[in-house]
Structure formats: structure tokens, C-alpha cells
Amino acid sequence: MHELVQYITSYLGSDQTPGAAGNIFWAVVYVLLVFVGLSIAVICMNWLERKILAHMQVRLGPMRVGPHGLLQPIADALKLLLKEDIIPEGADKVVFWIAPFIVVLAAFTVFVVVPFGPTHAITDMNIGVLFMLGVSSLAVLGIVTAGWASNSHYPLIGALRSSAQMVSYEVAMGLAVVWAIMMTSMSEQGGTLSMIGIVQAQQQQGIWFLFKFFPLGIIAFGIFAIAMVAETNRAPFDLPEAESELTAGFHTEYSGFRWSLFFLAEYSAMIAVSSIAVTLWMGGWLRPFPNLLSGPTWDLAFSLIPGLTFLFLAGMCFYNTVRMPKHPLFKIQTIGLAGFGLVLGLIGLVLFIPAVRVRVNDIFWFSAKVAGFMYLYIWYRGTFPRYRFDQLMKVGWKVLLPVGFSLLILTAVVGMRTELWAQVQEALRR
Amino acid sequence: MDAMLHISTLHYLVLGAALFLLGVIGVLTRRNVVIVLMSIELILNAVNLNLVAFSRYWQGIHGPSALHGQVFAIFVITDAAAEAAVGLGILIAFFRNKETVNVDEVNLLKW
Amino acid sequence: MNPVTVNPPVATPFFFYGTAAVMIIGGILVITRKNAVHSALALITTLLAQAALYLMLYAPFVAGVQIILYAGGIMVLFLFVIMLISIERQEKERPFNKQWLVGIVAAAALGGLLIAVYTTTTKGAVLFPEGRVSYVESQNTQGIGALLFNQTTGMYMFAFEIASLLLLVAIIGAVVMAKKRI
Numbered sequence: 103m104h105e106l107v108q109y110i111t112s113y114l115g116s117d118q119t120p121g122a123a124g125n126i127f128w129a130v131v132y133v134l135l136v137f138v139g140l141s142i143a144v145i146c147m148n149w150l151e152r153k154i155l156a157h158m159q160v161r162l163g164p165m166r167v168g169p170h171g172l173l174q175p176i177a178d179a180l181k182l183l184l185k186e187d188i189i190p191e192g193a194d195k196v197v198f199w200i201a202p203f204i205v206v207l208a209a210f211t212v213f214v215v216v217p218f219g220p221t222h223a224i225t226d227m228n229i230g231v232l233f234m235l236g237v238s239s240l241a242v243l244g245i246v247t248a249g250w251a252s253n254s255h256y257p258l259i260g261a262l263r264s265s266a267q268m269v270s271y272e273v274a275m276g277l278a279v280v281w282a283i284m285m286t287s288m289s290e291q292g293g294t295l296s297m298i299g300i301v302q303a304q305q306q307q308g309i310w311f312l313f314k315f316f317p318l319g320i321i322a323f324g325i326f327a328i329a330m331v332a333e334t335n336r337a338p339f340d341l342p343e344a345e346s347e348l349t350a351g352f353h354t355e356y357s358g359f360r361w362s363l364f365f366l367a368e369y370s371a372m373i374a375v376s377s378i379a380v381t382l383w384m385g386g387w388l389r390p391f392p393n394l395l396s397g398p399t400w401d402l403a404f405s406l407i408p409g410l411t412f413l414f415l416a417g418m419c420f421y422n423t424v425r426m427p428k429h430p431l432f433k434i435q436t437i438g439l440a441g442f443g444l445v446l447g448l449i450g451l452v453l454f455i456p457a458v459r460v461r462v463n464d465i466f467w468f469s470a471k472v473a474g475f476m477y478l479y480i481w482y483r484g485t486f487p488r489y490r491f492d493q494l495m496k497v498g499w500k501v502l503l504p505v506g507f508s509l510l511i512l513t514a515v516v517g518m519r520t521e522l523w524a525q526v527q528e529a530l531r532r
Numbered sequence: 533m534d535a536m537l538h539i540s541t542l543h544y545l546v547l548g549a550a551l552f553l554l555g556v557i558g559v560l561t562r563r564n565v566v567i568v569l570m571s572i573e574l575i576l577n578a579v580n581l582n583l584v585a586f587s588r589y590w591q592g593i594h595g596p597s598a599l600h601g602q603v604f605a606i607f608v609i610t611d612a613a614a615e616a617a618v619g620l621g622i623l624i625a626f627f628r629n630k631e632t633v634n635v636d637e638v639n640l641l642k643w
Numbered sequence: 644m645n646p647v648t649v650n651p652p653v654a655t656p657f658f659f660y661g662t663a664a665v666m667i668i669g670g671i672l673v674i675t676r677k678n679a680v681h682s683a684l685a686l687i688t689t690l691l692a693q694a695a696l697y698l699m700l701y702a703p704f705v706a707g708v709q710i711i712l713y714a715g716g717i718m719v720l721f722l723f724v725i726m727l728i729s730i731e732r733q734e735k736e737r738p739f740n741k742q743w744l745v746g747i748v749a750a751a752a753l754g755g756l757l758i759a760v761y762t763t764t765t766k767g768a769v770l771f772p773e774g775r776v777s778y779v780e781s782q783n784t785q786g787i788g789a790l791l792f793n794q795t796t797g798m799y800m801f802a803f804e805i806a807s808l809l810l811l812v813a814i815i816g817a818v819v820m821a822k823k824r825i
Contacts, residue, residue, distance in 0.1 A: 124653065197680060228781045232707035239715030243687060246722045250680060258726070269719060295784050539659045541771040542761065544700070547663050549757045551670055551689075553750050558674035560746030561739050566679050566725055570686050573717065574670055577693055580705075588700045592774025597786045602705050603799050606787070609705075609712050610806050614813035616717045620724045621820035627728045628823075636740050 119298070121214075121225020132224045136213050144369040148175040151480050158484040169439035170422065185358035190253055193355070197251040202356065202363035204244030209370035211237050216377045217297045219387045219464030230297035231279055234378055235272070238333070241371060242268050245352050248364075252355035260351025263491055264335055264342035270498040271332040271339075275375075277506030278326035281513060282382040285311050285319075288517055301386030308393045310385040318513050323383045325506050327478075330375040332498065334368060336479055338486035339494055376475035377468075384471050387464035405459050408466040412450030419443025544585035551578035563634045569619050576612045580605045652778065658699060665692040677738045679725045683718060690714045701777075704784045 113125040120128035149164075149171065156163030164171030189198060215230040217223040227233055242265045249261020286303040287293030294300065304310055312319045332339040343351035353364045380386060389404045420443045426436045452458060453466075489497070515522065551574055558571025587601025627633060630640075669689035676682045690713045697706035761770070791799050 126653075194678075194680070197684065200684070227703060228783055229703045229707040232704070232711065236707055236710035236715055239711060242715065242719050243722065246719065246726070247680070247684065250722075250726050262723070262726070265719065265723070269716075292785065293788075296781075537656050539655050540773065543659065543663075544696070545771075546761060547666065547696075549754075549761070550667060553754050553757070554667070554670035554674055556753060557747060557750045560749060561743040562674060563736070563738060563740045564679055566721065567674070567676075567682050570673055570682055570721065573686065573713075574673060574689070577690065577713075580709075581693060581696065584697055584700050584702050584705055587702065588776070589771050589774070591701075592776045596777040596779060596782070597789065597796075599702075599783070599786045599790055602702050602783075603787055603790050605702075605705050606708055607799075607802060607806055609708055610810065613712055613717050614810050616720060617813050617817040618820070620720060621817035624724065624728065625820045633728060634736070 117221055119221055119223045119226045121223075121227075129224055132222075133214075136216075136224065137210070140210070140213065140370055140373065141366075143373060144366055145175045145179075147369050147372075147476060148178065150476070151483075154477070154480045155484050158481070169426070169435040169442070172439075172442065179362065182358055182362040187359065188355070188357050190355045192253040194251045194253070197247050201244050201248035201251055202360045202367070204247065205241050205367040206244075206363050206370075208237055208240035208244060209367040209374060212371075212374040213377075215297050216374070217301060217381060217386060218468050220298060220302070222387075222465060223298060226296050226298045229295050231283065231295050231300070231378070231382070234297075234374065235276060235279065238371060238374060239268075239272055241367065244367075248356070249352040252352075254355055257352050257354045260342045260354070264352055267339065267342065267491075267494055267498070268333055268335070270495060271329040271502070274325055274329040274498060274502035274506055275333060277503070277510065278322050278329065279378070279382065281318075281322040281506075281510055282311050284510070284513060284517070285314055297381050297386075301381055301388065304385050305388055305392065310383065310388075312383040312385075315513060315516050318509060318516065319383065321505065321509055322513075323379070325502050325509070326379055326383070328497075329502060330379060331479065331482060332494065333375060334371045336368075336372065337483035338489050341488055341491050341494065344488060372476065372479055373472060376472045376479075379475060380468065380471040387468045389463070389467050405463050406454070408459070408462055409450045409453035411466075411470075412446050412453060416443045416447035416450055419446060541585050541589045544581060548578045548581040548585070551575075551581065563636060565623050565633050565635055566620075568635060569616065569623070572619075573612060573616065576608060580608050583608065652699070655699065658695070662692045662695050662699070665689070666696075675738075679729065680722070683721050683725060686721075687714055687718050690718065701780045702783065703780055704787050 109125070110127055113120060113123055113128045116123050116125075120126075120132055152174065153163045153171065164174040167174045167177050189195060212234050214224045215227050215233055217226070245268070246261050246265045249257040249259075249264075252258070282300065283293060283295060285307075286300050289303040289306045291299075291303070291306070294303065307314075310319075312323050331337075335343055343353065353361055356364060385392075391400075395404075419439055423436055423440045423443060426432055426439065453462060555571045555574035555578060558574065559568050562568055562571065583601040583605045585601075587599055587605070590598045590601060623633065626638070630637065666689050669685045669692065672685035673682045673689065676685065690709060694706040694709045694714070697703070697709060789796050791797055791803055
């Protein structure tokens, strides 16, 4: 018993991730935390997407189910769980049953290496980025088998189109990722594929890779940003699952709980590729301006921001409580919204405690950047018209790929300019 | 029992041999060309397992940077990808002519 | 940079025998299923279990390459082709060809040869004795890169270039062969 407690507390002072330290208990705890956090994030994304899209289209979105529609995701989840489970006739039962699980497994396993902080990851593999790209490419298998197992035309065409699109944009994503890894090789510890190592390279070089060699970083980030939207089958690249084109594509024949698994996997994949983008280009868990605005006062100011964010959200809840209609039927909703605001305010106050502040800082900045990317996803959905499939493939192969290759060569030349210039001068001298 | 509990290089080699045999049986006995190609992939995987197991053994003798087996395994995976692409291209071209994917119906040159 | 971490293996016999069982069962399913899609899914399981075995052999880069290329690339290609040329009468045909007995006898002979090789040892000596193995996996990618690309220690640069040429030839060949009209 005593040595169990010893095992558990021996990790607490370490400066490694639980996987690297070999501590199974804390690794399992982190896995459960990531699982719960991801589920909460997907639920919030559901509500946020409907509300933000609605406000972009000058309407209100769900307002009835809870105060301002806050309980809508829970109602959706209940509906999906209680729906009748239909399996089409002639469908291959085993494969039909397995396909959603393959996609969900691929989408969730990616989070094993996502770094929320220098020690806040489940593990830090030597091949972190390679692992993330590889496991997210396993989702294609689930989509292809889902479309085939449905024994129907629309899902099959949708699955083949969707997987062709995902495979094409994986190449462009890979090139952008290679660009970022090339940048890590310019730091003094040498190049690395590990996610924590990439953020530490950005910290050591003192610049986010987004701003490195000024336009080149932004172009590489742009390639990755476009490719990641196409990779997750989101607008404007969502032809394979658009309702007016292919009646929901590969998940047409899936109803109820199985469809919710696809939905969960899609949003988890969105968060996963956004995590890759944040880690590789936007400095991971580093706060903004770590070198320009350095020093203990700026550190203190920036570390107050998590608490202030939650207090701001609580303030908005209370403001909307006051604006609620003064009708007796709205009493429960008003009390609910006030209670929600109270909970957010308490979380904000807890985040002001110095002990909590120090630990939560990294996780907060990482989550804030990923949340920014989620907002971008919803913004794209509300703004851009859909690409036709041949236009989609043209962009993937004929635009992103050549730009990626030329960017790699250009960056290599620019990165080695001093050595190359020395060699040119020596050749001219002879 | 103790020999079974400590996993040595020999365990990986025996597992590789078992996979190789399964692949050989698949190539020799199945009619569907796609399954024959998949059995060839099984054979290549068994070879890769051998290579990486021997690379680990070599690391024990020549130090942690003796990764020749792993480099060889990466080349084998690359070649397997090229071979699968070409083999499936041939399959599609043949299927367009004769509408079958069975190996023993490829008998146009039979007298 | 992360400190060079030493990761001694944990519960190796359990993981090895479990993964080996998954691989053998997957292999048997590959060669015995009538439905080609079931075979492909079993092969994917075998390939992923093989990636796990590579991780146990302290070869994380090969494991990553296996997942990306084999399970995520080659098997997607296989599934595409199976779904594009799949015809319904496949289900009703006999799966094994007429020479299956000869095939099994040949495989059994090969198996006997392999067993003979692996069980003959000199008196009491172990076949592959362990040296001083390191449990460090954090420099694996850098080591493979050094073998491939470094000017002093890289001896596989030429093979690397030939492999890229091979891939180019394979791409052109596959495109030409699968076109409807050349």
C-alpha cells in the first residue's frame, strides 16, 4: 500500500511526461483527462457551431432548449442515443458495425502525443508528428469501409470521393509539416520530430515558426491550414458529405448512435489537426510575445488572462440573465443561466490562485489557440461556397503540391544562405 | 517456461517465420488475385520483422547507432508500396479485358 | 530539448504474446476469408500489430513509417481496388484453387526447414546471444537520418536515390496501365 502511494507521488516532481517517465498510473489519469476534455470540447463545439453560424447568418440559432440553447447538445445526444438503429438490407453486418469505431479510434489515438505543456502530454514519442500524421490517415480506412458496407450507391460514391480527397490533401499536409521540421533543425539541439521538441525549438529560437523568414512561414502555415480543412471534410471541402449533393455521403445509412460516433470522430479530428497546426507554427503552449515582452511583470500580466477570460464569460452570462424576458415561464431558464454564470465566475476566481495559475497557464494558452482555430473552421463554413469535386482535386494536386515543394527548396536555400554564400564566394575567388 | 518468458531475438524470428509460411500458403492456394497480392504483403512484412529484430540484435553488439536493419526495412516498405501499386494496376488492366479476378482463369495462352 | 530518457521495457512477454496472437490470427483470416474486404481488414489489423512489435523492438521510426505507408496508404489502395472491381459472384465461387494440397505440402516443407534451422544449436549455446542493449529510443530518427544522409556515416544515400527513382517508375507504370485509353 505504501509503495503504491510512493509510486503515485514519485511522478509529481518530475519534468517528463508520464509516458517518458514510465509511470502507468499517471499516464492512465492523463488519458482519462484527455478523453473527458475532448468530449466536453465536442459538446461545446456543437453548440458554438450552431450559434456562431446562426449569428453570421443574422438569425438566432437554438434558443429554446436551455437558456440561449445551452442544453441543445445534451438534447441532441439524448435523441441520437434513443433513435432506432437501422441496418440496411444486404449490408455486411460486421464491417458496418466496425467502421465507425475505426474512425473514432483513429481520431482519439492521435491525442496521445498532443502537448498541452512541457510535461502535460500523455507521452512524448520520438516520432510525435509522424505518429499523428499516420494515425489520422487511418481514418480514411474507416470511411472507405463505412461507405462500402452500406450497400448503397450514395454512400459508396461519397466514401470514395471523401477518401480520395483526404489522401490527396495528406500529401500537402505532409509537405507543410516537413517545412516546420526543417525549421527545428536550425536550433542548436538539432532537428526533432517530437511535438514537445518542436515547441521547445520555437522557444529557443525566440520566434514562432509562423513568422520565420517572414512570408515563408505564413505560406507554409497557409498550405497546412487549407489542407487540414480538406482533410477533415469540412466546408468548403465538404462535397462528400453535403446534404444537397450526396445526401450525407458515407454516413447516409448510419443512424442514431453510430452517426454520433462519426460526428464525434469528425470534431475530434478537427481538434487534432488544429493541435498540430498550433504546435508546429503557433508556438504550442507559449504565451504571446515571450521575448519581446519578457520579465516578471509581463509574465504576471499574461498569467492573469485565464482568470479574466472566465470572469468575462461569467459577466456575459449575467448580462444576458438581466436581459431575459420577465415572463414566469422563463423563470427556470433565468435561474439556470445565472447559475451557469456563477459556475464560470467561480472557475475564473479559482484560476487567480497562484498555485493553480502556474500550472494552468500552458494548458490555457494551448486551448485558446486551438479554440481560435475552431472559430476559423466555423467561419469558413459560414462564408465560403462549396468546391466542386474536380476543383477540389485540382487545388490539392496542382496548387498546394507545387507551392509546397518550391517553398521547401526556397526555405532550404534561405536557411543555409550563409553557408551557401561562403561557398559561392570561395568558388568565385578561385 | 523460463525460455518462453524472456523474449529474445529468436522469438521474433519464429514469429516472422510463421507469418512467412502463412503468406506462402496464401500465395499458393488462393484464387482471388487481390488476396494473392495481400499474401505477398504478408510475406514482405515477415521479412521486415526479421530485419528489425536482427537490427536490435546488431545494436547489442555494435552500439546504439547500428540501425542498418531498420533502414533496410524502410526500403522494403517503400518497395512494397511500389509493387502493390503496379500489381494492382496490372489487375485493373486485366479485369477490364476479362471481367474476372481469379488466377486460374488467366488461361488465354493455354493450348 | 528533452533529456535522453531511458525506457526499460514493461511486461514484455504479455505484450509480445498478445500482439503475436493478433498477428497470427489476422494472417490466418487474410488467407482464409472468401470476402476480399474482410481479408483486407484482417491484413490491416496484422499490419498495426506489426507496428506495435516494431515499437517493442525500439524502432519507433519504422513503426511510424509502417502505419503511414502500409496501413494508411497501401491498404487504402487495396480497398479502393477491391471496391471498384468487386463483383457479386465472388461470394459464390470456391476460394481455393485446384492445387491447394501441393501448396500446403510445399509450405509444410518450408516450415520444416525453418524449424530445423532455428532448433539446431551447438551444445548448449544460445542461437542469438544478447549484447548490451540500450533502452534509449529518443535518438532513433536521428540515427536513421545519420545512416541515410550524413556525409561521413551515411552509406545508404545511393539506395535512397534509387528508391525514389523506383517510386517514380512505379507511379508512371501504374497510371499508364490503369488508363482506359493510352
